[in-house]
Amino acid sequence: MEPDVRPPARTAPASPEETAIASIRHEIVIDARPETVWDAVRDVGAVHERLLPGRVLDTRIEGVERTLVFPHGGVVRELIVDVDDDARRLAYAVVEGARPPLAHHHAAFQVLPEGADRTRLVWTTDVLPDSAAPEVRVRMERGAEEMRRTLETAAGPGRP
Template structure:
């Protein structure tokens, strides 16, 4: 199984960042405006459309408010992994500073390159957007 991990330092309070990242229904558009062109949620499933045309259907697995951690998996559309488990966790690193740890485990391993490319592109937008919160 392949793992892609991105650690993003953010110039914003962890609780403020978590309020955005922890909202399963709206987080993709709110943390990556323009990079995500649409996000439609229905209960525990959301369909995220990226600006590059990739469409990803994701299922919410868990939200841990105390640890500021959300877990979800890709369940289909353009990308159809045999296994997918992703998490985003917000950690306080100091006054007005936080870190987003974004981890995605995926099978088959060949999907890791696509995930790495898209996650790498997204982190720049995420950092700037969340620092402005």
């Protein structure tokens, strides 16, 4: 006998707010070599030191979970989904503490060469409800700019 794998019955149809997922993509070009940028992105336990110092106070790793601690006392718990060195892609999901509150969050960074000495960092985030997309987009843009400055500073004056 086949197991019943149908979704549970709902008393009312899902509203668009419950089911519409927004996909947000933001790209930045960084004056640093791709291998340098990837080394910082893939270092999942050092967000507070290598990507967002000041914005993230501490990063803790326990198994495949990462906890980010913010200066205002907020805490975000994430699941590290994949670190793919060949594709230079890091995927993660926020499982607790998202601001704004989200029913679903999945994101990925991909590090791509932009010429010999520059990097294109592509940050893609899927969120539910889709109404949270404008606020999430602003946070991504600010965070990406902070990461760019941090990575370029780390690359040094004679960068990349």
